[in-house]
Amino acid sequence: MNKIIKLHYPLTDIIQPAQQVVVMGFFDGVHLGHKAVILKGKQLADDLGLELAVLTYQPHPSVVFKMLSEPLKYITTSDKKAQILFDLGVSKIYNMQFTSLLAALQPQEFVDEVLMKLKPAVVVAGFDHLYGSDHQSANMSLLDTYAKKRFKVEIVPEISDKNGKIGSTSIKRYLSEGNLTEVNNQLGRIYTTTGIVVHGEARGRKLGFPTANILTPELERLPGIGIYSVRISIADQWYLGMASIGRNVTFGDNRPLTVEINILNFDSVIYGEEVIIEWHHYLRGEVKYDGVDSLIAQLKKDKIDTYHYFKNI
Known part of the structure; x- marks a missing residue:
């Protein structure tokens, strides 16, 4: 049964009896690049006989830490994003409230106090995913160091098309231009x-x-x-x-x-x-x-x- 679980740092009383594969990301749009990350997680979960979970955030960090002139508009609302993720084989979505306390965590603290609470066997994310407060030391290439052999790390490389990296930023730009051909190509739908x-x-x-x-x-x-x-x-x-x-x-x-x-x-x-x-x-x-x-x-x-x-x- 698919579940959406709300989380707030510090995490307490998470009932997670078994290990699982955890995919990290904000996933606005769930475009072809995001889909590659999710499907890699699904493949690993199936190979290990485990459930697939997504750790995502609400709202987007820019809402909390930037002075926006107008409300931030999403490519996919929370409900639509959840529907697409479940259709891709995700069993559980952890919606983490993005707060100052969470943002202030050092990378090792994020791994010890957030990720480990979810009992990951493998953590999967895109090559450019960041976590913790110090983005110089909170990149995916260093996650294996912070894991300390407690879970495996899988990094999904950049997914590109003829115009470069497929990403939420480029999709938003194409939307504003009315370029639905590129929007729909990058979304894959x-x-x-x-x-x-x-x-x-x-x-x-x-x-x-x-x-x-x-x-x-x-x-x-x-x-x-x-x-x-x-x-x-x-x-x-x-x-x-x-x-x-x-x-x-x-x-x-x-x-x-x-x-x-x-x-x-x-x-x-x-x-x-x-x-x-x-x-x-x-x-x-x-x-x-x-x-x-x-x-x-x-x-x-x-x-x-x-x-x-x-x-x-």
Whole structure:
């Protein structure tokens, strides 16, 4: 049975009767690089006949120690990350609260007072994973020294594509650029977000392109401003659509950012429905049109382009 266990340093009363393989990382996005780390842990766990556990953190360290101008948005929320990890064969997720006390630990203290509490037979992490307060001495190449033969260490090398290292930083950059091709390539799956359908201005209906206005979670990262070909799941049914992330600049300046989806061949009332959005393809940027007729003509072209994209993938 899959479990999510919350931890807070100092650790007390952890019931861990048997050894296990422990994989370390924050794993925002659970991209192909992360997947390689998890699957290495899964292979070792299967070979040893042990369970596979992940030690991760909440929130991201930058939330605690940096003055952020806006909330940090994640590629995968905690729930989505857990779902993907469990699908990859993880049995247990330890969500460690990231605090000042935890961050202040020296590497040897982290191993003795955190890792050893989890009874690791093997500890697995990516080549660039850091732990403890002194990052000069808290890298993976030195973990075997701190282990003192109490567990084995497995280091997973960098995973790259034609553009370099696959990583959360590059995925966030590609998302902001609307480059879904690279986002989805590095994730190894189609990027998804969630939301709830809420009332909007109903302007799209008057134009002949009614839209579902999506209220998205504050901490969930969206692609950059633009028009996209998407799929949207409503009550477990999938539909094609074209999505706008933007400010509807044709209708005025200084408007709020909205997510609106014209669902193709769909005409039901769905206010209050929870939806999942798959972001497949960037169509174009947001444009301020001279009038409604020009906007309608462009929307008709977007619709044709969306059908063409899904027909050909």
